[in-house]
Amino acid sequence: MLSTDTDILSAAESWRRDGRAVALATVIETWGSAPRPVGSHLIVDDAGNFLGSVSGGCVEGAVITEAIEVIEAGAPRVLEFGVADETAWRAGLSCGGRIRVFVERVD
Amino acid sequence: MRADLLTELNAERAARRAAILVTDIADGAQRLVKEAEIAVDPLGPVLGKHLASAKSGLVEVDGRTLFLTVHVPPVRLVVIGAVHISQAMAPMAAGLDLALSVIDPRTAFATPERFPGVELVAEWPDAVLGSRVPALDRYCALAALTHDPKIDDPALKAALAAGCFYVGALGSRKTHAARVARLTEAGFSPEQIGRIRAPIGLPIGAVSPAEIALAVLGEVVAALRRVPRPEAA
Numbered sequence: 001m002l003s004t005d006t007d008i009l010s011a012a013e014s015w016r017r018d019g020r021a022v023a024l025a026t027v028i029e030t031w032g033s034a035p036r037p038v039g040s041h042l043i044v045d046d047a048g049n050f051l052g053s054v055s056g057g058c059v060e061g062a063v064i065t066e067a068i069e070v071i072e073a074g075a076p077r078v079l080e081f082g083v084a085d086e087t088a089w090r091a092g093l094s095c096g097g098r099i100r101v102f103v104e105r106v107d
Numbered sequence: 108m109r110a111d112l113l114t115e116l117n118a119e120r121a122a123r124r125a126a127i128l129v130t131d132i133a134d135g136a137q138r139l140v141k142e143a144e145i146a147v148d149p150l151g152p153v154l155g156k157h158l159a160s161a162k163s164g165l166v167e168v169d170g171r172t173l174f175l176t177v178h179v180p181p182v183r184l185v186v187i188g189a190v191h192i193s194q195a196m197a198p199m200a201a202g203l204d205l206a207l208s209v210i211d212p213r214t215a216f217a218t219p220e221r222f223p224g225v226e227l228v229a230e231w232p233d234a235v236l237g238s239r240v241p242a243l244d245r246y247c248a249l250a251a252l253t254h255d256p257k258i259d260d261p262a263l264k265a266a267l268a269a270g271c272f273y274v275g276a277l278g279s280r281k282t283h284a285a286r287v288a289r290l291t292e293a294g295f296s297p298e299q300i301g302r303i304r305a306p307i308g309l310p311i312g313a314v315s316p317a318e319i320a321l322a323v324l325g326e327v328v329a330a331l332r333r334v335p336r337p338e339a340a
Contacts, residue, residue: 028174039163076135
């Protein structure tokens with residue numbers, strides 16, 4: 001299913017109504033070449049299902065992992081992703097940009 | 108985000124009203140400011156600026172870092188004419204997240220078989236805009252594609268009056284010159300009439316209906332992304 005910015009927040013609401021635990025990730029800052037603009041959303045449920053995007057697919061895996069932790073812990077987090085570095089364990093953006101992503105639980 | 112805030116935000120979006128979610132990124136504290144409340148909000152000026160540009164972003168206020176998620180109504184595309192170009196445009200518009208309505212009083216053109224899954228209204232534009240089809244507003248794009256002034260003109264007049272962010276009309280330069288004369292006669296100013304994109308579409312040498320649809324949608328996206336939105340009323 002193709003998801004657009006329009007229906008992601010509606011989906012978050014309906015997921016919650018269905019009793020699923022949901023986290024919302026939002027791109028809050030970008031530097032350089034970033035694939036998704038500030039304000040882009042990704043929603044994740046506790047089973048790892050997700051809708052939307054915060055990058056071109058480069059860091060979604062890491063965001064989903066962190067989002068599941070946020071669902072468990074409750075406190076929001078700010079994640080930062082930069083240029084991919086083969087020596088770094090974290091996911092990176094191969095486009096050379098940097099992004100910051102705010103992850104919060106939908107209570 | 109609190110579920111009640113999310114519900115409230117989605118309700119504003121469904122009603123095509125702008126709203127800004129203010130989030131303190133240090134602790135996640137949030138509040139929703141609706142379009143009508145911005146003027147009296149303590150952060151009014153900065154919120155107004157973000158609303159006008161329709162851009163989300165971080166702001167520093169009293170040593171706190173706040174993220175403003177700016178929600179403007181989903182963009183609608185109203186196409187006058189259930190023609191071949193509109194048929195090609197329908198799936199492309201869906202992919203671009205443009206809510207499409209196709210209006211054409213000619214029932215031979217406006218058939219569900221030709222437009223599966225599309226909001227199709229087989230009525231005169233001036234009879235349905237503001238009733239069966241929601242009234243045009245500044246978050247709407249209008250493309251008049253029938254070549255028939257009886258059908259296109261009332262819709263173009265409504266689009267200019269409503270301040271649609273994009274108004275395009277199909278037709279040759281000669282056809283458009285006649286259209287300009289009619290709209291001038293009807294009392295529209297040269298500035299208003301000058302907002303009509305004609306010939307319609309980006310100049311990509313489009314020939315087939317799908318190529319023309321692509322050119323028009325490219326022009327709609329360019330208008331949406333490049334031109335600052337008008338100030339909130």
